[in-house]
Amino acid sequence: xxxxxxxxxxxGPAGLAAAASAKENGIDSILILERDxxxxxxxxxxIHNGFGLHTFKEELTGPEYAGRFxxxxxxxxxxxxxNTMVMDISTDKVxxxxxxxxxxxxxxxxxxxxAMGCRERPRGAxxxxxxxxxxxxxxxxxxxxxxxxxxxxxxxxxxxGSGDIGLIMARRMTIExxxxxxxxxxxxxxxxxxxxxxxxxDDFNIPLKLSHTVVDIDGKDxxxxxxxxxxxxxxxxxxxxxxxxxxxxxxxxxxxIPENELSRGLGxxxxxxxxxxIVNESLETxxxxxxxxxxxxxxxxxxxxxxxxxxxxxKNAVRYIKEARNEEVARIDMVPTxxxxxxxxxYIRLEKMEDTLTVRFRVGGVYKNCYISTYFDGERVxxxxxxxxxxxxxxxxxxxxxxxxxxxxxxxxxxxxEEA
Amino acid sequence: xxxxxxxxxxxxxxxMLTVELEGAEVVNVTGNTCPRGKTYxxxxxxxxxxxxxxxxxxxxxxxxxxxxxxxxxxxxxxIFDVARALKDVVVEAPVCIGDVLxxxxxxxxxxxxxxxxxxxx
Ligand SMILES: Cc1cc2nc3c(=O)[nH]c(=O)nc-3n(C[C@H](O)[C@H](O)[C@H](O)COP(=O)(O)OP(=O)(O)OC[C@H]3O[C@@H](n4cnc5c(N)ncnc54)[C@H](O)[C@@H]3O)c2cc1C
Ligand code: SF4
Numbered sequence: 001x002x003x004x005x006x007x008x009x010x011x012g013p014a015g016l017a018a019a020a021s022a023k024e025n026g027i028d029s030i031l032i033l034e035r036d037x038x039x040x041x042x043x044x045x046x047i048h049n050g051f052g053l054h055t056f057k058e059e060l061t062g063p064e065y066a067g068r069f070x071x072x073x074x075x076x077x078x079x080x081x082x083n084t085m086v087m088d089i090s091t092d093k094v095x096x097x098x099x100x101x102x103x104x105x106x107x108x109x110x111x112x113x114x115a116m117g118c119r120e121r122p123r124g125a126x127x128x129x130x131x132x133x134x135x136x137x138x139x140x141x142x143x144x145x146x147x148x149x150x151x152x153x154x155x156x157x158x159x160x161g162s163g164d165i166g167l168i169m170a171r172r173m174t175i176e177x178x179x180x181x182x183x184x185x186x187x188x189x190x191x192x193x194x195x196x197x198x199x200x201x202d203d204f205n206i207p208l209k210l211s212h213t214v215v216d217i218d219g220k221d222x223x224x225x226x227x228x229x230x231x232x233x234x235x236x237x238x239x240x241x242x243x244x245x246x247x248x249x250x251x252x253x254x255x256x257i258p259e260n261e262l263s264r265g266l267g268x269x270x271x272x273x274x275x276x277x278i279v280n281e282s283l284e285t286x287x288x289x290x291x292x293x294x295x296x297x298x299x300x301x302x303x304x305x306x307x308x309x310x311x312x313x314x315k316n317a318v319r320y321i322k323e324a325r326n327e328e329v330a331r332i333d334m335v336p337t338x339x340x341x342x343x344x345x346x347y348i349r350l351e352k353m354e355d356t357l358t359v360r361f362r363v364g365g366v367y368k369n370c371y372i373s374t375y376f377d378g379e380r381v382x383x384x385x386x387x388x389x390x391x392x393x394x395x396x397x398x399x400x401x402x403x404x405x406x407x408x409x410x411x412x413x414x415x416x417x418e419e420a
Numbered sequence: 421x422x423x424x425x426x427x428x429x430x431x432x433x434x435x436m437l438t439v440e441l442e443g444a445e446v447v448n449v450t451g452n453t454c455p456r457g458k459t460y461x462x463x464x465x466x467x468x469x470x471x472x473x474x475x476x477x478x479x480x481x482x483x484x485x486x487x488x489x490x491x492x493x494x495x496x497x498x499i500f501d502v503a504r505a506l507k508d509v510v511v512e513a514p515v516c517i518g519d520v521l522x523x524x525x526x527x528x529x530x531x532x533x534x535x536x537x538x539x540x541x
Binding site for chain 1: 427436471472475477483484489537
């Protein structure tokens, strides 16, 4: 069996940044396994710009951003295998993978970094009875068709769900000559970034119908139209608000969830809110020496933060290999509450913490003029005023090790939204 | 004095900006996290521009299309002219990131550059 110090599953921005960071922190034996025919992950189909302002101080498109990291990985001489699908990971860190040249094969790793990204939610949001005519696509599939296959899947389009991919596809299909009639969103707020609403909808006068959903699809072989209806506070369609919209294509943008088959197969503890693994301050899962970063951990909207998080995972994997383990260390639990839905990490071991630690989270609703407050046990130690927070945008707080050390018996750190 | 609320599109943070105008002149910008926000606000109220991203067909390559963008931003009103100008463009592989695919697109004085690669088949 071949063996490597660090095996990285997935060659998207997370896998690439983790690999580069592991190498820079002094480990040479690294292997990236990628199932696609090229490195770069989802960024290869995200040809719009807006990537990398924080990392490179310039605005790049997806493939350009990925290109920078691919170049870095090549320059550092890191090994990777393409067209190679990881099938299974065992708790003793044997990775089982498959490709055309070698068939099924095993690799022994000392540490593993999970970087498999995310996939689109299945058609959950669409519970309409009747036929499934042609012309219904997920927004991500449509993105791949238009941007990589050069094929426009329809001319008159309705988009259900206002996640970023849906918004970006509204603009993309408009530029390609399609008529995007509207974007319907079940919730009373958009799930996408504000800038995407401005640039992708407002710029082209595409209406965003909040608190609306599709209740019926017309057409047997091909979509001929949809029926739109307004919903009440319990997301139930309000009778009498139905409106028929002729169209030949319906795009579903129902959000993303971490690709978690391998994580589940490994038997690691999962976080119900994110659908990703539970991790500690080192981004290590409940399986010792198995780390997670990027969209497989929790779905990000900014690739810059993916790269940053992944670099930490790479560094920590190196530390895990090089340092002796001291078994039982005290742990401080992170408690998300009052509007904060989850935190990454979920718990902190002070001994292993860096000087500062970024804790990322999402909120469950739109809150205006609020504080993001942090409590050490019962005491509020930090509050930050925010004009508005929304579920579509990831938030963060920074914890300092020095500050934590001032509270020797600290058990919990609570993060919550408070009225200002 | 006139006040206008804008959302900065300089980066995905999407800061909420308030622009104070004296006639056609910008006198103050608040709400921006970085200097780009101020530049954006000043431009957006006087001469709004955008970067256009799209793709063009490739012949003889290992893929059917490559991604591209306007090298600099172009007037917002010209987005569709740029899109139309790209419709019939076919470029010969190989293509590298940064290659100029079209000069002076739709008379904007701006180049179209490749943002992804295509190797020869
Ligand atoms: C449509 C869309 C638009 C976005 N827009 C922006 C934007 O404007 N600005 C911005 O900053 N960010 C944006 N993002 C966010 C950013 O692109 C992602 O957060 C980022 O790509 C996540 O990186 P990742 O490496 O975690 O996942 P991915 O890019 O998904 O990479 C995961 C990789 O793992 C591979 N893989 C999965 N399972 C296996 C397996 N079993 N074996 C081998 N390989 C496997 C996959 O093939 C893939 O290459 C956008 C994301 C999407 C989806
Ligand atoms: S002001 Fe700066 S940080 Fe804020 S959205 Fe604009 S570019 Fe981004």
